[in-house]
Amino acid sequence: MATSLGLNALRLSLSVLRPSSCAVVPCQLTVAHKSHNATHVINYRRTRAEMAKAIRRKQNFLHFELVDKHRHSPLQTGTENISQETEVTAPRNYRYVMPEFMPRPDWERRDRVLEKLERRDMMRRRAIMNIPEFYVGSIMAVTVADAYAPSKKNRFVGICIDRGEYGLKAYFVLRNVVDGLGVEVMYEMYNPKVLSIEVLKLEKRLDDQLYYLRDALPEYSTFSFDMEPVQLPKGADVPLNTTKVKLKPTKEWECRWEAHDLQGVQPFEVNEKRMRRKEKSAEPWKKHDLMLDYRSRVPEEEEEQVMAEVFREKQVIDSQRKSMRTVLKKRK
């Protein structure tokens, strides 16, 4: 019986997700508990009232409590008391600080329950390990568990040249030049093998991806492994490093960079053939394509909902961490 209840509940929570089928929910509920006994009817009545409240408050929006009620997992303990009720709005720039929390703008494959559960797991990871704010262009140090290293740990320092994917699959790439050889490591941000992520120098660059550093002179991506962290003054903006790197004079690059409209690169010349090719492959209409923007982002209201949720949970985590720190200080 428990399974059939679980299935019904799942169907219910799924139907809440589709605003057009809101009207269906109550009738499905009555059918659902006719066949069960009194205890369950009471439970369902409560769930139904909560769902109705959730629908009234925000269509297309499902509370964690409702999702978790039907998810019987041992991981669940200890996080029930995160307050859900107060209305919070995240600061406007929050989606740029934690872009991996944004839902994937892929309409055909979106699964809102999965997104929600992933966000929850990500928050659990963040409660254990601090994942700092960083951007493409920041210099970072990452320590991972490595069974084959003598100390069972491996620390790598480098400049973040890319960051991408959504949810638990979020990754970033660090680049450094070690003994004259370019090394790049891609880290999964929420992989449990990652033990710590430090930002040694928080800054942004002029481009969203810095793969052109592969074809730049090596001094632009050489960083010392015992670099000291650079502290920013409290409340300061993230500095924008406007350095323009110099690409290698040989034009045997791994990519035709002239076609990429790079901001952080010193002007360079290429031969006429490559210029012609560039003109051929240019897509000047792209900047007028409104649908492109529409397809590559979820609607703004939804972004705000997600970010408010993330913001709220982050505050809970931060306050817990703060109280933990004071407890530790007192013990000392």
Ligand SMILES: *[C@@H]1O[C@H](CO)[C@@H](O)[C@H](O)[C@H]1NC(C)=O
């Ligand atoms: C109601 O369900 C519970 C749990 O399934 C069961 O133990 C109990 O006997 C049921 N009560 C009635 C009146 O059927």
Ligand SMILES: *[C@@H]1O[C@H](CO)[C@@H](O)[C@H](O)[C@H]1NC(C)=O
């Ligand atoms: C959650 O809150 C309730 C009442 O406020 C309390 O009884 C319960 O122990 C709390 N749970 C946890 C895990 O802190």
Ligand SMILES: *[C@@H]1O[C@H](CO)[C@@H](O)[C@H](O)[C@H]1NC(C)=O
């Ligand atoms: C910008 O980056 C370059 C290359 O990493 C570095 O040499 C320079 O000091 C940085 N500029 C500032 C203002 O930090």
